[in-house]
Amino acid sequence: MAPPGPASALSTSSEPLSRSIFRKFLLMLCSLLTSLYVFYCLAERCQTLSGPVVGLSGGGEEAGAPGGGVLAGGPRELAVWPAAAQRKRLLQLPQWRRRRPPAPRDDGEEAAWEEESPGLSGGPGGSGAGSTVAEAPPGTLALLLDEGSKQLPQAIIIGVKKGGTRALLEFLRVHPDVRAVGAEPHFFDRSYDKGLAWYRDLMPRTLDGQITMEKTPSYFVTREAPARISAMSKDTKLIVVVRDPVTRAISDYTQTLSKRPDIPTFESLTFKNRTAGLIDTSWSAIQIGIYAKHLEHWLRHFPIRQMLFVSGERLISDPPPTLWPRAKTVLGPQEDHHGQALLLQQDQGLPLPEEGGGQQPAPLPGQDQGQDPS
């Protein structure tokens, strides 16, 4: 038998070499696949958490995606601020999570929709003082990033109950630079003794330029609320959703009726004397609707130019893109920050800054306005 030639010697010595290369290749392939899988899982998780606001927006798509944010003109705004939108997505993971309907309240008032926050206990106005409704639960990207800080709200939706306040807040918070507490804090009417630190702790984290908001419709009819909000900051922007007082009262009554079916009829509660047409203005459903009376208290502490009145009816009939530019007259010219033109729509039937405030938009929250309540 002939001795093994150089060719066969080569094949024997190269066999372990190619095997080792093959092993290395396999290893690299495995790592690549693992990394891809991890990346895919992370991306999937982000997408799930940054999904639509369920419950009120009625959408099923992420704000910014085609068809998403229909109520607030969200896609347009998000397209304008892709970086800001992304930043908000990261920071707002809990806010985009599924919401659960409110538990019935004893006092007949409607509690706000709550964020589902398994890692958190309690909520504003509840026993869990200091709990944070929109705080990031452990393990989210928001917590990892730990960006921003909690600020007292620069703008508050103060009323009116059943005016459409929830819808308005949801419209506004689609904007990447608006961050809001999901539930109603009821700080200035029920929990004032807990102090501003407690209140601030309820707020979501914000970055520079972002606005913190909350809504508690009962503030509008709380006598102490104007002075208390003014004591927090005279610059606070106030938003009031007004609606035909009769429709509002019916909505209020219907809500109570759904919880207490044995209450008297709307008519018997409304009228002191039906034949004389004498209305019982002490009934809360009627009381709340006497807007001018409540407004008087607010105007003692805030100039009217710092208030935005939104028509509750228009929240339903108007396309939201017409709402946002109007809201900006109170919230501030956010678009200017991003080099975009500020659109003021003065023909939309809502009050704009008055004489002295001129036709310019109100200054950004936090900016010195040099305004004296008049």
Ligand SMILES: Nc1ncnc2c1ncn2[C@@H]1O[C@H](COP(=O)(O)OS(=O)(=O)O)[C@@H](OP(=O)(O)O)[C@H]1O
């Ligand atoms: N866009 C949109 N989406 C959903 N709901 C809307 C919207 N605009 C206004 N409304 C009507 O607002 C009414 C509830 O008002 P509030 O959110 O202020 O109620 S609450 O005070 O917070 O309980 C409630 O009124 P009623 O249905 O008459 O009870 C809502 O129908």
